[in-house]
Amino acid sequence: MQEPEKRMLRLEGVVDKVLFFNEQNGYIVLELETDQSIETVVGELGEIEDGETLLVEGEYITHSKFGTQFKASYCERKLPSTAENIRKYLSSGTISGIGPSLAKRIVDVFGDETLEVMEHQPEKLRTIKGISEKKCQEIAREVQKIFSLRTLMIYLSQYHIPARYAMKAFQQWGVNSRDVIDGNPYALCGELVGLPFQKAEVLARSLRIALDSDQRILAGLQYLLTENTFSGHTCLPLDKLQPLSCKYLGIGEQDFYANYNQALENQQLYEYKKGEREFVYLPEYYIAESYIADRIKVILEFSAPEDYDYEALIDLEEQEKQIKYESLQRKAITTALSRGLMVLTGGPGTGKTTTLNAIISLYEKQGKKVLIAAPTGRAAKRISDLTGYEAKTIHRLLEVQFDSNERLTFKHNEKDPLDCEVLVVDEMSMVDVLLFEHLLRALKLHCRIVLVGDSDQLPSVGAGNLLRDLIDGGCIPVIALQEIFRQAQQSCIVTNAHRIVRGEDPDLMQKQNDFFFLQRLKPEPACELVISLCRDRLPKAYGFDPLNDIQVIAPARKGTLGVIALNQALQEALNPKKKSMAECKTALYTFRVGDKVMQTRNNYDILWKKDGEQGTGIFNGDIGRILEINRAQMMATIDFDGRITPYPLDVLDQLELAYAITVHKSQGSEFEAVVIPILGGFEKLYYRNLLYTAVTRAKKLLILVGSRKKIEEMVHNNRRTNRYSCLRHMLMQHEQGSN
Numbered sequence: 001m002q003e004p005e006k007r008m009l010r011l012e013g014v015v016d017k018v019l020f021f022n023e024q025n026g027y028i029v030l031e032l033e034t035d036q037s038i039e040t041v042v043g044e045l046g047e048i049e050d051g052e053t054l055l056v057e058g059e060y061i062t063h064s065k066f067g068t069q070f071k072a073s074y075c076e077r078k079l080p081s082t083a084e085n086i087r088k089y090l091s092s093g094t095i096s097g098i099g100p101s102l103a104k105r106i107v108d109v110f111g112d113e114t115l116e117v118m119e120h121q122p123e124k125l126r127t128i129k130g131i132s133e134k135k136c137q138e139i140a141r142e143v144q145k146i147f148s149l150r151t152l153m154i155y156l157s158q159y160h161i162p163a164r165y166a167m168k169a170f171q172q173w174g175v176n177s178r179d180v181i182d183g184n185p186y187a188l189c190g191e192l193v194g195l196p197f198q199k200a201e202v203l204a205r206s207l208r209i210a211l212d213s214d215q216r217i218l219a220g221l222q223y224l225l226t227e228n229t230f231s232g233h234t235c236l237p238l239d240k241l242q243p244l245s246c247k248y249l250g251i252g253e254q255d256f257y258a259n260y261n262q263a264l265e266n267q268q269l270y271e272y273k274k275g276e277r278e279f280v281y282l283p284e285y286y287i288a289e290s291y292i293a294d295r296i297k298v299i300l301e302f303s304a305p306e307d308y309d310y311e312a313l314i315d316l317e318e319q320e321k322q323i324k325y326e327s328l329q330r331k332a333i334t335t336a337l338s339r340g341l342m343v344l345t346g347g348p349g350t351g352k353t354t355t356l357n358a359i360i361s362l363y364e365k366q367g368k369k370v371l372i373a374a375p376t377g378r379a380a381k382r383i384s385d386l387t388g389y390e391a392k393t394i395h396r397l398l399e400v401q402f403d404s405n406e407r408l409t410f411k412h413n414e415k416d417p418l419d420c421e422v423l424v425v426d427e428m429s430m431v432d433v434l435l436f437e438h439l440l441r442a443l444k445l446h447c448r449i450v451l452v453g454d455s456d457q458l459p460s461v462g463a464g465n466l467l468r469d470l471i472d473g474g475c476i477p478v479i480a481l482q483e484i485f486r487q488a489q490q491s492c493i494v495t496n497a498h499r500i501v502r503g504e505d506p507d508l509m510q511k512q513n514d515f516f517f518l519q520r521l522k523p524e525p526a527c528e529l530v531i532s533l534c535r536d537r538l539p540k541a542y543g544f545d546p547l548n549d550i551q552v553i554a555p556a557r558k559g560t561l562g563v564i565a566l567n568q569a570l571q572e573a574l575n576p577k578k579k580s581m582a583e584c585k586t587a588l589y590t591f592r593v594g595d596k597v598m599q600t601r602n603n604y605d606i607l608w609k610k611d612g613e614q615g616t617g618i619f620n621g622d623i624g625r626i627l628e629i630n631r632a633q634m635m636a637t638i639d640f641d642g643r644i645t646p647y648p649l650d651v652l653d654q655l656e657l658a659y660a661i662t663v664h665k666s667q668g669s670e671f672e673a674v675v676i677p678i679l680g681g682f683e684k685l686y687y688r689n690l691l692y693t694a695v696t697r698a699k700k701l702l703i704l705v706g707s708r709k710k711i712e713e714m715v716h717n718n719r720r721t722n723r724y725s726c727l728r729h730m731l732m733q734h735e736q737g738s739n
C-alpha cells in the first residue's frame, strides 16, 4: 500500500507548550498557536522553547492514536518579540538560573527589550533584585551560549540543514562554530558532525567556496570512499577512485593528485600497494585491516604448532559423549587445542557445532576460561541453545561505551582486555573488519581464538570480506568440514542447501520430507498462498505458531512479494485492526498490539528487564512482540525474546513489522519453518548465496513459493559480491614472508 502524496504546507505561530524533546536527535513535539488554531507539531527541529515564534514547513499526518499532527521537515525560528512571549520563553527554563518569578521581574523592567538587553548589555541585569554580580556573569555566559546555538540553527536551516547537525557542530566548536563553518563548510562532513556531502555543497556554493578548493576535494574523496564502504568495499583502487572523483567533483587530474598526495601525507587517506595497483583507504578501514593482519601474524608466530598428542583426550571425549568424530572433526579439535588461531568452516549438517562442543569441553577440562560470542543477539542465542554454553553478542562482551563526542567505543581494549584464555566466535561470516579489529584489541596476547562460520553465507553487512579473506589468506589453519552427517542427510533442507551451494538445482519434486516447492507464477496468487500457509495451512498441518515458529523470508523489500507489502498483507491476516486496539504509525507501517516487529538499528539507550535482570540496548535484527501501546506516555512495551522493553515512540521508525524479513536480516537466525517467495524481480538480488542463506535458515520445514525457473536462475547466478579489500593480500604477504 502506498502512502498518498502529500503537499508541503506552512504554519506560523507561537510555541504554546513543548510536550516532548529528545536531546539525542533533536526530535520535538510541541503545541503551536497560530492565528486560527492550536496545532501539534512534530519533527527533528532541535531544542525550542515556549514562547518562540516558528515558521514550519511540512505536512499533516494522521496518527491513529495521536490524531492529526503537523510533521515539520523545515523550521525557521524567531525569538519572541512581545513582553508576554519573552516571559513565557524565559519561564520555561531556557536559561539556567532563571525561573518563572525571576523571568517576570526581568521582563517587568525591560519589557520587549529584554532579550536585546540580555544579549548585548547583560550588566544591566544587576539592577534586578536577586541578581548578584556572579549570577549576572553566569546568565551572560549562558545567554551567549544559547543564542549562539540558536543563531547557528537558524543560519543552517536556511540551507535546509536539520537542527541536529547544528547541535553536533555546537558540541564541537561551541561559540566559534559559525567561524569554523564559514571557513570550511566541509568541516561539517567529518565524522563528528556527519553532515552529508551534498548538504555541505549547498552551503559551500552560497559561501562561494571554489570548486577546486582543497577542502572540497578532500571532503569529496572521503565522501566517495565512505559511500563505497556501504557497498562493502573497505578501499577502492586508485585507478577507479581517480576518474570517479574527477567526474563527481568536476575537477581535473592534476587537482585530484595534488590533493590526494597531500591527504596521504596528512594521513587523512591511506594507500596500500597490491601488485601494480594502489588501493585507497579511509584511515579507520586501513588501520582495521592492517591491525588484523599484523595481530594474526603475531598470534601465529607465538603459537607454533604444539606436538602434544591430543588423540587420547579426544578418545576420552568420544567415550563421554558416545560419539565417533570423523577424521576432519578430530583434526579440527586438535588444531583448535594446539594452535593460537583457527577457522572452522563448513555447510549445514557438516558437524561444526558438534566439533565446537568438543573443543569447548576439552578446553574447559584443561581449566581454561572460554568465552563464546556471536555477532547478533539471535546468533548468540542459537549457539547458546545448541552448545549449552552461555554466549554473548560481541558488543555485549566488549561492553559498549560512548566517548565525549558520543561515538561508540568499547570498555574492553588493549588496556582492559577480556578475562579469557579462549575465545570462540560463531557466525563469523557476519562479522565485519571494524568489529573484528576491536575484538582482537580486547584479547590478551596468549588468548586462543576459534572462528566458526560458513563462508558461503552472505558477507557481513559492514564493509569487508573478513571470513573469506581470513580463509584465503593462507596463513591461518582452516578446517573445512565437508561430510554431511547421516542425520543431516535425511533432511532435504540440508541436502538441497548443499546442492545449491555447488551450483546444482535443488530437488523440487519432493512431496514429503521437510523441503517443498509450490508453484505460483503470478505475484498475487503467490502472496495469497504465502498468507494461507502462515495463517492456516502450516499451523493446522504441523501445529506451528504463525508468529513464533513461521518466518517469511524474501529477497526484496519492494514489490508484491517484497518484505514491505508482505508485512502489510500478513499483518492484516494475522493481526487485523480491532476497534479497541491501540495503534501507532510510521511512514511505512501501522503498528498494533500483538504485532511481530524487528529492530532495524542498534539502539544503545533503550532499557529492558528480563527475569529481574536489567540491561540496555536493543540491536539491529532483534525480533519482538508489541505488548502495549501507551499514547499518553509516548511509549510502547515490547517483548524482545523475554526482554521486556519500554520502547519510546519517538524512535518508532527504528522498528519494522517482522512477519516477513529480508534474507540479509535473517542471517544468523534460524526458524522452525521458513516460507520463501521467489518469483521475479531485481536481478541483483537473485543470486546463489542469497538463496543458500535463506534456505539454511529453516530448521524443520522449508517452503519455496513461486517459479522453478527463477529458483534455478538463482542457483546458476554465482555472482559473488565483489568487495574491494586488501586483508587477504596483507595476510598472504605474511605467509610469503614466513616461508
Ligand SMILES: Nc1ncnc2c1ncn2[C@@H]1O[C@H](COP(=O)(O)OP(=O)(O)OP(=O)(O)O)[C@@H](O)[C@H]1O
Pocket (backbone or CB within 6 Å): 323, 324, 325, 326, 329, 346, 347, 348, 349, 350, 351, 352, 353, 354, 355, 485, 486, 487, 488
Ligand atoms: N561425528 C559424528 N557422528 C555422528 N553424528 C554426528 C557427528 N558429528 C555431527 N553429527 C550429527 O550431524 C548433525 C549435524 O551436526 P552439527 O549440528 O554439528 O552440524 P553443523 O555444521 O553445526 O550444522 P548447522 O550449521 O546446520 O547447525 C547433527 O545431528 C549431529 O548430531
